[in-house]
Amino acid sequence: MRTALLRGLTAGLGLAMSGLGLAATTATPAQAAPAKYEDCPTGYFCAWTNDNATGPMLKVKTDQPTLGAFDNKIRATSNRTDKIACLYSEPNYGYGSYWADQPNGPGGGSSGPAESDKSSIKFVLTDRECGLNAYPNWYSEVSPAKAGFGDLNNDRRADVLVRDEVGRLWFLPGDGTGKQVGTGWNVMSTLTRHGDFTGDGKEDLLAREASTGKLWAYPGRGDGGFDDRRLIGASGWNGMSLITAFGDLTRDGRSDLVARETSTGKLWLYPGTASGGLADRILIGRSGWGVMDALIGSGDMNGDGRPDLLAREASTGKLWLYPGTASGGLADRILTGRSGWGVMGTFIAVGDYSGDGVNDLATITNDKYTADGWSSPGHWGWLLSYEGQGNGYVKDHRQVDGDWYRLNGAF
Ligand SMILES: [Ca+2]
Ligand SMILES: [Ca+2]
Ligand SMILES: [Ca+2]
Ligand SMILES: [Ca+2]
Secondary structure, rough: OOOOOOHHHOOHHHHHHHHHHHOOOOOOOOOOOOOHHOOOOOOOEEEEEEHHHEEEEEEEEEOOOOOOHHHHOOOOOEEEEOEEEEEEEEEHHOOOHHHHHHEOOOOOOOOOOOOHOOOOOEEEEHHHHHHOOOOOEEEEOOOOOOOOOOOOOOOEEEEEEEOOOOOOOEEEEEEOOEEEEEEOOHEEEEEEEOOOOOOOOOOOOEEEEEOOOOEEEEEEEEOOOOOOOOEEEEEOOOOOOOOOOOOEEOOOOOOEEEEEEEEOEEEEOOOOOOOOEEEHHHHHHHHOOHHHEEEEEEEEOOOEEEEEEEEEEEEOEEEEEEOOOOOOOEEOOEEEOOOOOHHHHEOOOOOOOOOOOOOOOEEEOOOOOOOOOOOOOOOOOOOEEOOEOOOEEEEOOOOOOOOOOOOOOEO
């Protein structure tokens, strides 16, 4: 089945505002597949010069910067590869418009005039890659001091990990580039990082495996990549609905973990230990945490040197700050974000990215967001910057980039 350029049809804003000016082409309804579509063998992308898979057939499985006799002649396609075929209106993958043609089953395909301006074909793993990099652009400034978290490669620049829709993990060092550091991460239902758990001074990644409820530590190598994982939680972690690496609340130099228990609404602290594991848990929130739908290990936000916890209240969209205390608990909360935080799909807490030494917050919007200057919601995938003020509050948001869409999380 052909899928229209989703961005162009449903959200267009991001690309339009970044000047690419995509025009969505009109989709034709799926048609019953005539037998000719079945001429396309498994592993190939096929195209025909006439509707309904008739006429001469193009059969390819590698990128085609030009289409020769098929240039501007394609009227029907069947994608029997296991990749998305990007069909561009210009040669060399240039476009005024493009289709992201999803893989078809045997005999599947689509046809119509919408295909007829296509001049090049590229095969990719995710929809994003028809028009963008697999990863979004992340920029950060050098911070005056090491923060101890949010910096996998220890260069004092806050970095971000992004998981794409096929489970590849990308390391974004903060200069707009990205490096692939893993595959297969879609088996994890939680990814979180905040500082060093293994004791080598390098930040690590923690992950909960969806099928087993096991909690794994992936020791950071100090370059954005990870060494072989270690089991730090043998079972039971599927009973937790929110898990976030938090920073060192117990003041022993090791990062700790907090988790909200689904059945009780209790908040537990799991202290990191000298051997790189987790000690017996400590109850730090007796009740009431069930109303929260996001926990964010933001680091110290109120300037007392102790890590703090941000939590979003689901029903109100309020953002609360729970200051970490000297005794390893949480003090009375303050309302740091009055309302409106319900439009955030993802929170990114990687410390100071603005370069002033004060920890910041970033978010990626969900489809309830209304972008500045627009009247109706639906602008998902915007990166918003909330610079910290150092007193527990953040500055007004800045709309940074509309191309943080079609990802499977940022950490
Ligand atoms: Ca860094
Ligand atoms: Ca480490
Ligand atoms: Ca604090
Ligand atoms: Ca800052």
